[in-house]
Amino acid sequence: MTDPALPCESAPPRETALADRHRALGASFTDFGGWSMPVRYSSDLAEHHAVRSAAGLFDISHMAEFAVDGPGAGALLDHALAGRLSTLPVGKAKYSLLLAESGGIVDDLIVYRLAEDSFFVVANAGNRAPVAEALRARSAGFDGTVTDVTDEYALIAVQGPSARTILEQTAGLAARTRPLEDLPYYASAEGSFRGARVLIARTGYTGEDGFELYIEPSRAEELWDALTEAGAPHGLVPAGLAARDTLRLEAGMPLYGHELSLELLPVQVGLGRVVAVDKAEFVGKAALESVVATDAPVLVGLVSDGRRAGRAGYAVVDADGATVGTVTSGALSPTLGHPIAMALVAPTHATAGTELALDVRGTRIPATVTELPFYRRTK
Incomplete structure (x- = not known):
């Protein structure tokens, strides 16, 4: 049976809540992970250089999100993923891998711990279905639930040296649990934007300082406009997937389907450090211990x-x-x-x-x- 929450492979590309903004800005679009996404607005070079020197504004709402909740959520993720998540402090994030039984890579993920019994898992758009299937199957026997919450969020990133200044000057945006200047890399804070809940994460995929903002889709255009207005004096420009790709390549960050796949083991791609080999067990551990290549x-x-x-x-x-x-x-x-x-x-x-x-x-x-x-x- 097909899960109605998951996209059908034959369906036309989906549009994000910001599609009208992208069209108004003259964006060129491409099909990426089942979504129609802006590939560029002006030029790849201009957008790339803006992120390195000032800031870029990205719509990355195509990413997939999962809520993992319950008293056993940490133990569930320790079993399901290669990293150790049960000891992750509340408010921190961790890069991890979802492995197949063979030890190959199903996807690379970022996991945020929002509360003692609440985690937020972000996966690649094209891997939404296999990640959902794996997490749900691996939750069996644990006191925790896995919920696909992708459609509940739009995701906007501000990346570059001026990112923090822009967020601090965005009208109506506030970090509630800790100020942005005290938010370290790979950490998150609960925030609000004109009455809407926002998760503010100091993470990114560009090699620069930056933030990723999770907000309900109905408020995404309003937040995009507010960030644009605050960023204008600081050189903020909208940036598409082409610039995002050259930025992540310069930073040596892997892209699933290129540097990561089911045929590759973590150690082959320099990610052996991500695997908590001292854990008693996790899916894929036996294969990693037995494969000597x-x-x-x-x-x-x-x-x-x-x-x-x-x-x-x-x-x-x-x-x-x-x-x-x-x-x-x-x-x-x-x-x-x-x-x-x-x-x-x-x-x-x-x-x-x-x-x-x-x-x-x-x-x-x-x-x-x-x-x-x-x-x-x-x-």
Whole structure:
């Protein structure tokens, strides 16, 4: 039976509560994870540079959200996810992984602890159905419930060095449980916007300081307008998925379907630290303990000169022309001014400084293995 709360694969792309605002701003749209999302408003470069130097305003309402509640919610998530969530302090957030029994990655998630017996789990839009299915199945035997609350929220992000100033100057927006200046990275505060409840999270996907604001969809346009007005003197611009992608790539942040998949284990993509191997049990633990793949490809960064960037699917070759890996994401870095890529390569070619090449439509572009991330903010 199909869960009516979940999107049908054959259905046309959904629109967020902010679709009219995007059209009014002249956005170009793309189908992403079953949603019609703004890919850009003006230019990819302008939006990218605005986030690095000032601030960008993103609609990320396509993300999926789940409420996990009850006295056993922490134990449920310890079983369901690779990380240890039962010890997460109230008001804090944690990046985690949902693994298959095989140890492969079903999705990467952010988990917020809102109260002692209340957690808020945010998943990727395209993985809403498998995450919902896995969490519900894994809740059996625990004193906790899993509820898909995706349709109860719009999600707006303000990312960049001026993000906090913009939020503090947004008329009607207030953090109630702690002031924004005291809110550390990967933490959340209960807030309000003109009478509506808002969850204010200091999280993001750009490599910059920033906030993500969860609010009921009926109030999303009003909040978007208020943020736009407050941000105008500080260089805030609306930004689409194209800029979001180059920003996260520079920051070395993985994208599901590119750097993460059911065929990849956490250790292959540099996420072994996310797995609480000392937990008594969790789904996927047995597989991780039994799989020894010393020749399995691992994720690395690659940097090149010139202007031609490798793209997902391009081959990575050694000095003899033998294929040793595949590009998972690549672009000409707007911040750094040269091509960058993430790639899965044989561990024998994964050491920083190793000279390789990208096969860009039959032309070999020299590339050097480098440690991730490519970009790290200085403050």
